[in-house]
Amino acid sequence: MNTPLYQSNLKQFPLINRGKVRDLYAVDDEHLLIIASDRLSAFDVVLPQPIPSKGEILTRLSNFWFARTRHLIPNHLSTLNAEEILIDANDRQRLGERATVVRRLQPLPIEAIVRGYLIGSGWNDYRRTGRVCGISLPRGLLQAAQLPEPIYTPSTKAAAGSHDANVAFEYTANLIGNELATQIRDMSLAMYIEAAQYAYERGILIADTKFEFGVDNDGRLHLIDEVLTPDSSRFWPVDHYRPGSSPPSFDKQYVRDYLETLDWNKTAPGPTLPITVIAQTAARYAEAERRLTGRADALYCATNT
Ligand code: ATP
Numbered sequence: 001m002n003t004p005l006y007q008s009n010l011k012q013f014p015l016i017n018r019g020k021v022r023d024l025y026a027v028d029d030e031h032l033l034i035i036a037s038d039r040l041s042a043f044d045v046v047l048p049q050p051i052p053s054k055g056e057i058l059t060r061l062s063n064f065w066f067a068r069t070r071h072l073i074p075n076h077l078s079t080l081n082a083e084e085i086l087i088d089a090n091d092r093q094r095l096g097e098r099a100t101v102v103r104r105l106q107p108l109p110i111e112a113i114v115r116g117y118l119i120g121s122g123w124n125d126y127r128r129t130g131r132v133c134g135i136s137l138p139r140g141l142l143q144a145a146q147l148p149e150p151i152y153t154p155s156t157k158a159a160a161g162s163h164d165a166n167v168a169f170e171y172t173a174n175l176i177g178n179e180l181a182t183q184i185r186d187m188s189l190a191m192y193i194e195a196a197q198y199a200y201e202r203g204i205l206i207a208d209t210k211f212e213f214g215v216d217n218d219g220r221l222h223l224i225d226e227v228l229t230p231d232s233s234r235f236w237p238v239d240h241y242r243p244g245s246s247p248p249s250f251d252k253q254y255v256r257d258y259l260e261t262l263d264w265n266k267t268a269p270g271p272t273l274p275i276t277v278i279a280q281t282a283a284r285y286a287e288a289e290r291r292l293t294g295r296a297d298a299l300y301c302a303t304n305t
């Protein structure tokens, strides 16, 4: 395992953005170097400690899904190899498998969320209104129930420091045009359905997930950012799934649950996590990767705890 990486500081390329998790550098006019750090954000606050290996797991998993969704949609991965363009051997060593070179695309200001199960803000919405983001659902569904069919519930991408807001499909059509909005909705549902089937056979329920898209100069839609990772999705172990309660998970829900036990107002700075919570979180991310990709050196099964 590499040394944890909280923040990258490359000299070779200009830094253009530090997101909650990713550091973006400009390689040239057409390419970005994306570094997935080991930072973890919860409730949109970046916590002060790294989760060891998290950035590498997110990068490998995204690359895995980029390959598996290529028959549906092109993605931002470039043919340039990060290891080959990084001149400094220390940088290469520090970054490990956290770096990817991608095509610089125009990100669309929409989070394309697909939900297959009733949990999180969807469950809260349903309990209050019988609907999720304006979509009517059958009465009497339990927490974590599987929905009759997956639903598309987009949100806007909030500026740093604020939270994303759920919006109706029509809002996204006004924002980016009906054609692109429709393409994004249909593509998101198609990718979710295929991935959920694949993951189910490997012991993981994908409760929900979020995709991001960008367009190239010709307006062609591409999948960007990260795909079907424990940061962008809720992953539940199939064998612990019981409608009526929130299942244990392979994602950062475990950290959110811990944070809910604290007296913290969910604004920065975030609290420090006990070492056991960090280790358990790392183990959950590794277990998600092991189940989905079969990677053998992932750590032990987090559901034993
Ligand atoms: P945001 O709200 O902007 O997503 P974040 O904190 O989630 O913030 P990170 O995931 O840390 O962001 O950083 C990734 C950023 O890089 C996102 O803003 C994403 O839209 C952008 N991005 C990802 N892939 C590309 C690409 N191919 N071209 C341009 N921008 C990209």
Ligand code: MG
Pocket: 019, 021, 225
């Ligand atoms: Mg992000």
